[in-house]
Amino acid sequence: MEIVKFRPSFPNELSLPSRGRSGGLALLWSNDVNLEIKSFSRHHIDVVIVESGNGFSWRFIGLYGHPETHLREESWKLLSFLCNQFNLPWFCCGDFNEILSMNEKSGDAQRSQSQMGSFCRVVNLCGFKDLGYYGPDFTWCNMKEGLNRILLRLDRAFATSDWFEFFKSPQVHHLVESTSNHCILTISDLPPPTHKNKRRFHFEAIWIKREDCREIIKAAWDSSSLSATPKGVASNLKRCASALANWNQNVVGNISKQFQEKRRTLSSFTMDDQQGSQEADINHLRNEINDLLDSEETLWRQRSKVHWYRERDRNTKFFHA
Structure with a gap:
């Protein structure tokens, strides 16, 4: 809710x-x-x-x-x-x-x-x-x-x-x-319309739960000599943003899409398992879906202006470490 x-x-x-x-x-x-x-x-x-x-x-x-x-x-x-x-x-x-x-x-x-x-x-x-x-x-x-x-x-x-x-x-x-x-x-009554909006880069709070996030940032930041000038810092930030965006697309993936795919799998398992013999596999899949729900909730909390201050911009210190 x-x-x-x-x-x-x-x-x-x-x-x-x-x-x-x-x-x-x-x-x-x-x-x-x-x-x-x-x-x-x-x-x-x-x-x-x-x-x-x-x-x-x-x-x-x-x-x-x-x-x-x-x-x-x-x-x-x-x-x-x-x-x-x-x-x-x-x-x-x-x-x-x-x-x-x-x-x-x-x-x-x-x-x-x-x-x-x-x-x-x-x-x-x-x-x-x-x-x-x-x-x-x-x-x-x-x-x-x-x-x-x-x-x-x-x-x-x-x-x-x-x-x-x-x-x-x-x-x-x-x-x-x-x-x-x-x-x-x-x-x-009608299939919902699909909209593909291009969005600017935004650091996601769920990324800091993954150990490989720090490695992505460090590798991108260390790939060139850090300049003390504003231009050099901006260049490194842009490089980190690009690396994180690619990593998010290719490794982390679309949380909502993963959730929908796993829920379809869960629905298929449930329909086929009338005798309850696959309940252990079904419960394992439920746990995976619950983890995705936690991640999705974090995403929506971060996007909510009302709750932004409560979450705080926790990425700032981490991103520039």
């Missing part, structure tokens, strides 16, 4: 804290989104969004179903209540903590039919259609091996028919997350 808040593209936030390791809701949006908060609780956020240009209005509800089975009926009562509040196209997604059929479960005992039936009834009452998904069939795992492993599709996205009339090609992707036993759900 913190790493997303560092990004300047999401300056607006409504967050509701978790209780222990469960629950917690957050909604972040950019300044160009016309959004009005209607209601919220520990288990839902209800907003109305007006599309710029054509004025199309629709509802978004993020829902967290009660994790306790005996309280889950309260979640369905909440959905029923929200259904009668506004007559707008409706999109709803979240962790419902329930499945619609036994096809959405692997391992352990059979699910109670009445338990699943209550969920089915409120889905029909709201006029929801499931958006489907790409990726692993299950969005939650108890992280155990072999016969003790349980897999469930607890996270999903629904929408009403009139919402589909405006958003023609929505896609839901299940992304395996290294730091959670839940998948991340990404929902898009």
Whole structure:
């Protein structure tokens, strides 16, 4: 959550804290989104969004179903209540903590039919259609091996028919997350645009965690005689910057790209390992992804003007040593 808040593209936030390791809701949006908060609780956020240009209005509800089975009926009562509040196209997604059929479960005992039936009834009452998904069939795992492993599709996205009339090609992707036993759900209507912006050299804080960084700087600095003139210092700084940029591209690599590649590998492993026999390899891959997440968080902290002073320009002393 913190790493997303560092990004300047999401300056607006409504967050509701978790209780222990469960629950917690957050909604972040950019300044160009016309959004009005209607209601919220520990288990839902209800907003109305007006599309710029054509004025199309629709509802978004993020829902967290009660994790306790005996309280889950309260979640369905909440959905029923929200259904009668506004007559707008409706999109709803979240962790419902329930499945619609036994096809959405692997391992352990059979699910109670009445338990699943209550969920089915409120889905029909709201006029929801499931958006489907790409990726692993299950969005939650108890992280155990072999016969003790349980897999469930607890996270999903629904929408009403009139919402589909405006958003023609929505896609839901299940992304395996290294730091959670839940998948991340990404929902898009159009592929995101790609922008390649040329950026100036900037010393990255994550570099000082690597021993070879000092060697790169020393080699570049010692490759010519150091001049006491400002011109000589500037020349050596330029040489160091060039050497570090090449080293970063060819050795360190793109952290985000590495993260995406390893997460795809993790997703593939998870889909293939229904019996839990590769859990050790999966956990090793999770640790590698977590290391990349730490590096990415450092990158975003450094780029955040709000947090720059807290991090301090730690490269100054190191770079000129």
